Amino acid sequence: MNAIEKNLQNIKTTIPEGVTLVAVSKTKPIDELLKAYNAGQRVFGENKIQEMAEKWEHMPKDIEWHMIGHVQTNKVKYMAPFVSLIHAVDSIKLLKEINKQAKKHDRVINCLLQIKIAKEESKFGLSATDATNLLSSEELKDFSNINIQGLMGMATFTDNQEQIRNEFNIIKKLFDQLKPKYAEFKILSIGMSGDYETAIHSGSTMVRIGSSIFGARNYN
Numbered sequence: 001m002n003a004i005e006k007n008l009q010n011i012k013t014t015i016p017e018g019v020t021l022v023a024v025s026k027t028k029p030i031d032e033l034l035k036a037y038n039a040g041q042r043v044f045g046e047n048k049i050q051e052m053a054e055k056w057e058h059m060p061k062d063i064e065w066h067m068i069g070h071v072q073t074n075k076v077k078y079m080a081p082f083v084s085l086i087h088a089v090d091s092i093k094l095l096k097e098i099n100k101q102a103k104k105h106d107r108v109i110n111c112l113l114q115i116k117i118a119k120e121e122s123k124f125g126l127s128a129t130d131a132t133n134l135l136s137s138e139e140l141k142d143f144s145n146i147n148i149q150g151l152m153g154m155a156t157f158t159d160n161q162e163q164i165r166n167e168f169n170i171i172k173k174l175f176d177q178l179k180p181k182y183a184e185f186k187i188l189s190i191g192m193s194g195d196y197e198t199a200i201h202s203g204s205t206m207v208r209i210g211s212s213i214f215g216a217r218n219y220n
């Protein structure tokens, strides 16, 4: 058994039924992704649109591709034919473009709203108020080719589990407020290699795990 297969197997024993595992394969070559695929993994996450499109071309077609990174409006067209979930939507302008590109391909594209829960300036995302306003905006009602299925968040990069738990609880609370109002709301995407067990305790339904499956990333 190769290391990737072993890692996947170990992680799966710690993830309850009902929580989806997104294998975050950014920067990793196709042959590594194929090891995960051959071990049964079918959901992959990437943070760069062009890299994801290239991998989509070369990989088996029964994979669900998730865009987990920040999305530039002018690049939506490159993933519109195939992307299955866009995690980090943070504006009505971006939703408008996703809707437009989805329509061209006669598809409905699933999206999550990214909520800023971390204290770090560098992190993207909407405040709870902005997300609530966006969801009730009139403009959104015309977008028939998108489906907003829930929320995504990233905790502060810290060893302080207490702080991470507090941040996850903020997004969980918002999720619970919105869920009864929006029938399609079912996904709470929180948790990465370092904090996914905390995220699951806080009510995560989707974890995005990279380095614990594929090993540390090398950005050179």
Ligand SMILES: *Cc1c(COP(=O)(O)O)cnc(C)c1O
Binding pocket: 024, 026, 047, 068, 069, 154, 191, 192, 193, 194, 208, 209, 210, 211, 212
């Ligand atoms: C890279 C990335 C992950 C995975 O990070 P790991 O710590 O390697 O598990 C999860 N979510 C997002 C948004 C990422 O960019």
